[in-house]
Amino acid sequence: MTKTKSTKAKTDPSLNQVLLNPAGRVGADYKAWMDYVGGQGLEKALEDPKAIIPMAKEADLRGLGGSGFPTWFKWNAIANQDPERDKYLICNGNEDEPGTFKDRVLLKECPHQLIEGATITAVACGINKIVFYINPHLTACIDAMRKAVEQWQTSDWPARIAEKTGLRIEYRIQPSSGHYIGGEETAAIESVEGKFPFPRGKPPYPSDFGVHGYPTLINNMETLSNVSHLVRNGVEWFRNLGLGNATGTKIYCLSGDVLKPGVFELPMGTPLNDLVYNYGGGMLVGKKLKAVFTGGPSNTILTPKDIDVPMDFESVAARRSALGTGAMIVVSQGTGIVKKVAEYISFFAASSCGQCPSCKTGTYYMSLLLNRIGTGQGTRSDLDSLINLCKILPGSGRCHLVNGAVKVLDSSLYHFMNEYEQSLLKVEG
Numbered sequence: 001m002t003k004t005k006s007t008k009a010k011t012d013p014s015l016n017q018v019l020l021n022p023a024g025r026v027g028a029d030y031k032a033w034m035d036y037v038g039g040q041g042l043e044k045a046l047e048d049p050k051a052i053i054p055m056a057k058e059a060d061l062r063g064l065g066g067s068g069f070p071t072w073f074k075w076n077a078i079a080n081q082d083p084e085r086d087k088y089l090i091c092n093g094n095e096d097e098p099g100t101f102k103d104r105v106l107l108k109e110c111p112h113q114l115i116e117g118a119t120i121t122a123v124a125c126g127i128n129k130i131v132f133y134i135n136p137h138l139t140a141c142i143d144a145m146r147k148a149v150e151q152w153q154t155s156d157w158p159a160r161i162a163e164k165t166g167l168r169i170e171y172r173i174q175p176s177s178g179h180y181i182g183g184e185e186t187a188a189i190e191s192v193e194g195k196f197p198f199p200r201g202k203p204p205y206p207s208d209f210g211v212h213g214y215p216t217l218i219n220n221m222e223t224l225s226n227v228s229h230l231v232r233n234g235v236e237w238f239r240n241l242g243l244g245n246a247t248g249t250k251i252y253c254l255s256g257d258v259l260k261p262g263v264f265e266l267p268m269g270t271p272l273n274d275l276v277y278n279y280g281g282g283m284l285v286g287k288k289l290k291a292v293f294t295g296g297p298s299n300t301i302l303t304p305k306d307i308d309v310p311m312d313f314e315s316v317a318a319r320r321s322a323l324g325t326g327a328m329i330v331v332s333q334g335t336g337i338v339k340k341v342a343e344y345i346s347f348f349a350a351s352s353c354g355q356c357p358s359c360k361t362g363t364y365y366m367s368l369l370l371n372r373i374g375t376g377q378g379t380r381s382d383l384d385s386l387i388n389l390c391k392i393l394p395g396s397g398r399c400h401l402v403n404g405a406v407k408v409l410d411s412s413l414y415h416f417m418n419e420y421e422q423s424l425l426k427v428e429g
């Protein structure tokens with residue numbers, strides 16, 4: 001598709017706010033959502049359910065839970081399953097990674113936007129069971145979703161959908177176990193089945209064998225919140241929201257040593273320096289930028305030379321990093337990288353579900369070595385062991401937890417080896 005749009009970030013965020021547009025942040029108020037734009041997307045979707053997946057493809061709507069995987073591909077896999085079987089949609093709101101705090105805003109302030117997006121997705125894929133899977137610590141979000149689902153169920157939509165498509169959609173709210181690992185897609189399936197969230201081996205993939213063996217689609221809350229707007233406004237509109245080759249908007253979570261941390265919905269592809277220095281108000285007074293942990297700490301680190309990177313999946317990947325969930329954790333000069341990475345790795349070690357020996361012992365050992373080096377007690381051989389773990393651990397676990405832990409460690413070794421070296425125990429002689 002030819003692009004004629006601007007590559008420069010617009011300076012007024014309200015121009016680009018779709019999911020977090022102030023006018024749409026109406027909480028669990030069905031009437032207010034309907035008075036705003038509610039129902040327009042679903043109305044269109046019911047006119048032509050088969051057009052929805054091609055729309056998601058043309059719009060390049062990505063999974064916004066971290067991977068950036070094309071939504072249409074997963075949706076197609078579900079839509080192609082036997083129409084006579086039950087099918088599940090898990091709306092993933094586990095959100096437990098440090099630095100990521102966007103889905104809770106969508107859940108609490110825009111629950112109907114999410115319900116409508118999930119419902120359109122269900123109509124597109126022939127799904128009859130929708131589960132809103134939410135971190136149990138987010139009690140206000142669960143309350144808002146409970147109220148909103150009740151309002152939705154007593155509206156005329158369920159009957160209209162059944163009449164048009166034959167689908168009788170059931171909605172359910174399920175608090176997750178509250179573990180970080182419970183956000184991994186197959187762990188979420190186990191959790192929805194009432195079990196401990198142990199990730200499953202793949203294949204079989206959720207689209208073939210998910211909740212109780214039924215085809216299951218798992219999407220992030222932000223991904224699904226986009227759907228009603230895409231369907232109501234069309235592909236061109238959606239594509240034009242992004243900058244450069246990117247499409248849509250992204251909710252970036254800015255935290256760390258900046259003056260105005262928070263959630264910012266901006267065009268996908270907004271440069272990182274615009275987020276930090278314009279929307280985030282710049283560095284704390286007297287502080288200088290040292291590094292940004294991108295996409296949450298299960299990713300890599302960017303240094304000031306990459307501060308101009310456009311924050312979309314491809315551009316960030318081109319700088320040997322990843323957009324992930326869109327979390328940007330800013331650290332300033334004076335922050336010890338070894339200690340910071342030690343903090344994150346100890347989070348991963350505590351979060352490992354323990355099924356894979358390499359992950360359980362590997363993250364524990366990484367944490368131990370980092371703490372040793374970070375407190376000035378580490379030896380050259382400890383550092384060599386860390387480097388070696390970065391070589392042998394990737395791909396050794398059932399899920400990506402261990403890969404994420406290695407990524408941030410490996411990236412810190414790449415950019416800040418001097419700090420590791422300087423922290424080693426000085427041995428005379």
Ligand SMILES: Cc1cc2nc3c(=O)[nH]c(=O)nc-3n(C[C@H](O)[C@H](O)[C@H](O)COP(=O)(O)O)c2cc1C
Pocket residue numbers: 062063064065066067068069092093094095096097180181182183184185186218219220221223224399400401
């Ligand atoms: C350890 C771990 C934790 C995860 N936690 C979440 C989470 O809390 N929310 C989420 O949407 N995706 C999470 N994911 C990614 C999911 O496995 C899955 O890719 C995502 O829910 C798919 O949605 P999307 O395609 O809309 O991004 C996690 C992945 C891993 C490996």
Ligand code: SF4
Pocket residue numbers: 181198199351352353354355356357359360396397398399400401402
């Ligand atoms: S890689 Fe780690 S968190 Fe994932 S299944 Fe294995 S032990 Fe559990």
